[in-house]
Amino acid sequence: MKNTSSTLTLTLITALLTTTAAHAHVVLPAGGANVGSPYDAAFRVGHACKDAKATTAIEVELPKAFQFREAVARSGWKLSTPTAGSQGGTVRWEAESAATALLGSEKTAFVVRGVLPAKAQALHFPVHQICDTGRADWAQIPTSANATEKLEFPAARLEVLPDNVAAVDVRDAWVRAAVPGQSGTGAFVTLQAPQGAKLVAVKSAAAGVVEIHEMKLENDVMKMRAIPALDLPAGEPVKLAPGGLHLMMMDLKQPITAGQTLSFTLTLEDANGKRRERQIEVPVRAGAAAAGGEHGAHQHH
Structure with missing residues (x-):
């Protein structure tokens, strides 16, 4: 057995030794x-x-x-x-x-x-x-x-x-600013679940819908599609970044301008099927400006 x-x-242990060596x-x-x-x-x-x-x-x-x-x-x-x-x-x-x-x-x-x-x-x-x-x-x-x-x-x-709060480390989170009239934009983050989990849903009051998207090459054409969940293997950082995995904010409810901070709710599911949430505050940055290696999100219980 x-x-x-x-x-x-x-x-x-393997993940710890490969991701936190410094x-x-x-x-x-x-x-x-x-x-x-x-x-x-x-x-x-x-x-x-x-x-x-x-x-x-x-x-x-x-x-x-x-x-x-x-x-x-x-x-x-x-x-x-x-x-x-x-x-x-x-x-x-x-x-x-x-x-x-x-x-x-x-x-x-x-x-x-x-x-x-x-x-x-x-x-x-x-x-x-x-x-x-x-x-x-x-x-x-x-x-x-x-x-x-x-x-x-x-x-x-x-x-x-607390039992209802998802165990996950959130780093380098940011939202790309949107130009006036734009209906959607991307959000990016690095997630690490110490015991392993799946990201199954994301919500934000700033958007009607937030989907988990992946970029995939099909017939030499890069295509974007929504996926129902994102695996977070135990102790391994999973990076959502421009050009790859990312969060797609659609049906924007407000202007998304640099300097703002947006609230998100992440829903994670553990190996036993139990779902928990984590609230985070994420800064909006202009263009493709990344978080510069700093923690770009404040986590809330």
């Missing part, structure tokens, strides 16, 4: 997860400590609101964990020899499985990275005193979302 949880974890911190996948759900916390380690050649141990402090189930063992590493069912506790992996340590040029994820709390909140997981030389304690947690500061060693953060 196929182990769905293990398959999802492997898919997520990130310096020990992090969890962006996009959050829903209250009360089973959750595979995959902590991505992409580098050794400063001036070190290898990571020799990883220690994760679990918040008390996180119910521990198990941690994924690693060949050549000793693993110590709390008792299954514990609320909180510490998980530690330690390389048995220099030969099995994680080299600075290698990237991997250390996975802890558990169940999320029934209340929506932000959970912080301090991670201690021990290396052949020195250590890095990714353990800083935001407080009212440091809320305006950029933390140098932030703890890994997970946004636990």
